[in-house]
Amino acid sequence: MDAERAYCPVHEAIQVLQEKWTMHIVRALLDGPLGFNELGRAVGGCNPATLKVRLDHLENLGLLRRTVHSQMPPRTSYELAPAGVDLQRVIDAIGAWAREHLDAASVDDQEPTAAVG
């Protein structure tokens, strides 16, 4: 039973942020609002289905605001809400850590260089 696990904000935050693509999405949006496909390209490698699910979740949580500018032609923009913008601190912390401790070659990419010989 984890029912006794008292409510812990850090735990909850991690639950949200550890979802695949979520931090990438936030980071991309930190530079300014983007459209759906645009965001998809900025994030790099996330497919529309997953992107939609994440975006819905983030909007639900109040980290994101979705604005429909025109239905036809479709023109939507996704923008961080104040709560989302404040994640800048987290991304910055990650950035600082990464620059200090992460080097290429230590992280194994998704693309394992395929055949070599």
Next chain:
Amino acid sequence: MDAERAYCPVHEAIQVLQEKWTMHIVRALLDGPLGFNELGRAVGGCNPATLKVRLDHLENLGLLRRTVHSQMPPRTSYELAPAGVDLQRVIDAIGAWAREHLDAASVDDQEPTAAVG
């Protein structure tokens, strides 16, 4: 093609940290070294198989140190390496953000309270 996407430390860091349970593991270990099952309990809800995979990855990355004290009875301890300890900043940033912006009820848990009526 993401080949042109120049190496970006933040991106790499996010790739690592977004893996399910990774941040929970780091957070648990920030309080001091733990044994395998002990860590599993501290993380809360991660099964041994996944835990082992994450631990191996983290050790590989140099964020974690694994020390075998005795093989039989098995006694192992997992402890953050300096690079791992420095993630304290990231966890702190998440904590600060969470306390400011996250409230119970806004986050839908993995466990939807089951039957209610």
Next chain:
DNA sequence: ATAAAGTGCTATAGTTTGTCAAGTAAGACG
């Protein structure tokens, strides 16, 4: 008008990832 390329978003099927439950080996305790 036709064709190509763009928009936000959805549906389907297939792959990857994570989960559960059980099992292994060895010692301490009763």
Next chain:
DNA sequence: CGTCTTACTTGACAAACTATAGCACTTTAT
């Protein structure tokens, strides 16, 4: 001897994620 603990493995399975295609519609070019 049987039970409990430890670390970790294995195999079957479910959930999550992905690729690919498509929809309704616009713009641009021919």
